[in-house]
Amino acid sequence: MNVEQIHSRLAALITAMMDKGLRNPTALFQIKGNAGFMVGLTSGGGYGEPDHWYDYPRGDTPEDAFEKADAIIAAMQDAKTRNMQMFMGALGKVIDLGRDNGIEVDFLNPLAETMKRLSENIITDQRPIAPIAAPVLEQAQ
Numbered sequence: 001m002n003v004e005q006i007h008s009r010l011a012a013l014i015t016a017m018m019d020k021g022l023r024n025p026t027a028l029f030q031i032k033g034n035a036g037f038m039v040g041l042t043s044g045g046g047y048g049e050p051d052h053w054y055d056y057p058r059g060d061t062p063e064d065a066f067e068k069a070d071a072i073i074a075a076m077q078d079a080k081t082r083n084m085q086m087f088m089g090a091l092g093k094v095i096d097l098g099r100d101n102g103i104e105v106d107f108l109n110p111l112a113e114t115m116k117r118l119s120e121n122i123i124t125d126q127r128p129i130a131p132i133a134a135p136v137l138e139q140a141q
Contacts (some may be wrong), residue, residue: 001062009066013041013073021079022053027069029062037062039069091115 001009010027017025024044031037036058043053055072059065077085095112097103 006062010039013039013066013069016070016073017041017043017076020073020076021082029065036060037065039065041069041072088115 006029010029013027014025017027022043026040026042026044028040029037030040037060038056038058041055041057055069057065057068057072059068076082092115095115
């Protein structure tokens with residue numbers, strides 16, 4: 001794999017992450033002595049921000065590391081699903097915080113009911129899921 005091919009693969013990874021709804025993704029390629037090849041994938045969110053995400057697949061060859069990165073991105077949920085899960089997690093924490101602090105039931109019941117309805121909607125959502133294809137790049141001869 002030459003430098004142009006690596007650059008092209010990194011650009012394709014960034015495009016694939018943007019297609020999954022990550023706001024400002026980055027992709028990098030590293031070669032480390034005695035550690036093989038690594039592709040770094042990160043979201044635009046900083047540490048501690050709700051949308052912060054990263055992964056660093058490694059491989060014995062550059063192609064292997066890129067294939068692992070492609071698989072990670074292909075397995076990602078879409079932005080709408082991730083946002084709903086993030087919201088439900090935050091809502092669950094608010095409900096627990098209210099209970100732990102003795103907040104009146106009148107305030108917590110609507111939140112708990114909303115959480116229940118959201119959970120049921122996710123479980124019963126039967127919309128078809130579009131297939132995800134890994135980016136296909138032409139190899140330079």
